[in-house]
Amino acid sequence: MKHRIVVLGAGYAGAFAAGNLARRLSPADVEITVVNAVPEFVERMRLHQLASGQDLAFRKLADVFAGTGVRLRLARVTGVDPGRGTVAVTGGDGDGELAYDTLLYALGSSVAHHGVPGVAEHAFDVTSRSSALRLRERLAGLGAGGSVLIVGEGLTGIETVTEVAEARPDLSVALAARGELGAWLSPKAGRHLRSAFDRLGVTVHGHTDIEAVEPRWAIAADGRPIPAEVTVWTAGFAVHPIAAASGLEVAGTGQIVVDRTMRSVSHPDVYAIGDSAYAIGDNGRPLPMSCASAGCTGKQATGAIIARLTGGEVPTVALTYVGNHISLGRRDAIFQMVDGQVRPKSWYLGGRPAARLKSGVLRGAGLGIAHPTFGMPKRRRRLANEPDRAGAGAAA
Numbered sequence: 532m533k534h535r536i537v538v539l540g541a542g543y544a545g546a547f548a549a550g551n552l553a554r555r556l557s558p559a560d561v562e563i564t565v566v567n568a569v570p571e572f573v574e575r576m577r578l579h580q581l582a583s584g585q586d587l588a589f590r591k592l593a594d595v596f597a598g599t600g601v602r603l604r605l606a607r608v609t610g611v612d613p614g615r616g617t618v619a620v621t622g623g624d625g626d627g628e629l630a631y632d633t634l635l636y637a638l639g640s641s642v643a644h645h646g647v648p649g650v651a652e653h654a655f656d657v658t659s660r661s662s663a664l665r666l667r668e669r670l671a672g673l674g675a676g677g678s679v680l681i682v683g684e685g686l687t688g689i690e691t692v693t694e695v696a697e698a699r700p701d702l703s704v705a706l707a708a709r710g711e712l713g714a715w716l717s718p719k720a721g722r723h724l725r726s727a728f729d730r731l732g733v734t735v736h737g738h739t740d741i742e743a744v745e746p747r748w749a750i751a752a753d754g755r756p757i758p759a760e761v762t763v764w765t766a767g768f769a770v771h772p773i774a775a776a777s778g779l780e781v782a783g784t785g786q787i788v789v790d791r792t793m794r795s796v797s798h799p800d801v802y803a804i805g806d807s808a809y810a811i812g813d814n815g816r817p818l819p820m821s822c823a824s825a826g827c828t829g830k831q832a833t834g835a836i837i838a839r840l841t842g843g844e845v846p847t848v849a850l851t852y853v854g855n856h857i858s859l860g861r862r863d864a865i866f867q868m869v870d871g872q873v874r875p876k877s878w879y880l881g882g883r884p885a886a887r888l889k890s891g892v893l894r895g896a897g898l899g900i901a902h903p904t905f906g907m908p909k910r911r912r913r914l915a916n917e918p919d920r921a922g923a924g925a926a927a
Contacts, residue, residue: 544805
């Protein structure tokens with residue numbers, strides 16, 4: 532029988548990993564199946580652009596994996612049974628079950644409500660294509676002078692608020708920050724950020740916790756109502772509870788706890804990458820939920836899977852976070868380098884050069900996913916007679 536590899540999720544981490552596994556392992560020995568809920572590859576780093584009214588074309592996953600031998604199953608994952616080695620799914624073909632020998636868990640994350648009243652009922656987010664389109668439709672229906680509040684001063688919040696403010700200068704756009712805007716940037720980069728907010732007319736409510744969301748207001752911790760015909764919630768990410776419910780060892784965040792090779796510490800046939808993985812970086816800190824982390828964890832996991840199945844040496848991929856690249860609309864951006872402890876370095880790149888660099892990064896990420904057969908070796912690696920499925924003798 533062929534070794535069955537099932538990849539859950541086809542975002543940046545899952546799609547890239549599936550393509551690389553197909554590129555490097557012999558189809559005579561391996562069967563790769565990707566399970567994803569939607570038929571398109573969604574560029575999550577561009578969803579704030581989609582929400583603000585820009586027209587973006589998303590590639591069909593069937594086209595992405597054409598010629599690779601990867602099987603695509605359009606379905607939603609409803610459960611994982613690592614004891615039996617099965618995944619439960621539901622979709623257009625009804626309920627079903629997939630058996631695996633190696634599972635690569637890459638289901639990503641969604642918006643974290645943090646239990647704040649009214650968020651689920653009234654707030655919008657940009658963590659999926661459907662939610663971004665829902666926000667896009669709502670913004671299109673706002674007349675001049677309408678109020679929009681983005682909650683959260685992280686990368687997603689900053690990119691969303693600047694994109695909306697640039698696209699709709701007729702709206703009253705604000706951001707609620709728990710602390711000081713841009714406090715985690717270098718002083719020069721922080722000044723650049725605040726200047727961009729001033730240029731775009733974004734109001735900042737600093738040191739403001741939002742404790743409730745209502746249809747036309749957001750209520751701050753001090754009881755102050757902040758006008759918001761549209762509230763966009765970008766105050767963190769949460770992973771799906773499937774991993775915890777399956778019996779896999781998870782961290783307090785719900786992420787799957789993995790070793791240095793992205794292998795589950797409780798179930799050696801399971802690997803986790805991207806936002807789904809609780810992975811410790813080379814600096815001793817958990818990797819943040821980000822596209823950069825998706826890239827390095829995906830490379831580490833695919834390298835480990837291939838090595839263990841073919842009897843090779845498990846490679847070590849650098850698990851580092853080098854900086855923050857923040858779009859500030861279409862013509863401005865900030866690229867802030869950080870040191871090994873994720874502290875901002877004094878140097879940063881801003882303005883149009885940084886915007887062009889960010890555009891190049893996005894194009895590169897999209898091209899890497901869109902052409903998984905690029906560089907396909909003439910002879911792909913065959914499996915060892917007794918691949919290491921249970922972890923015996925594997926490099927850690």
